[in-house]
Amino acid sequence: MCSHQPPCPTADSPVHLAAATVTTHPEQGWRLLCNGTIVFDDTGELLPDGRIVAPRRAPYATTAVA
Numbered sequence: 001m002c003s004h005q006p007p008c009p010t011a012d013s014p015v016h017l018a019a020a021t022v023t024t025h026p027e028q029g030w031r032l033l034c035n036g037t038i039v040f041d042d043t044g045e046l047l048p049d050g051r052i053v054a055p056r057r058a059p060y061a062t063t064a065v066a
Contacts, residue, residue: 002034002035004020004034008020008033008035009035011035011049012047013035016033016035017033017037017039019033019034019035019037020033020034021033021034022034026041029042035048036048040055042055043055043056043057
């Protein structure tokens with residue numbers, strides 16, 4: 001899919017999110033990368049082979065109320 005030189009990382013590469021963005025749809029909350037990966041605003045991903053990557057959520061801090 002990628003015609004860049006040097007080519008973008010493949011979808012199965014550990015650095016696959018470094019691929020160039022082909023199109024963005026901020027109103028729908030997603031963007032398509034050159035390697036065929038769809039990245040959602042919540043950090044979830046849909047890989048070209050149909051596998052999903054669950055959103056990565058940072059742990060949140062809790063505070064005790066006295």
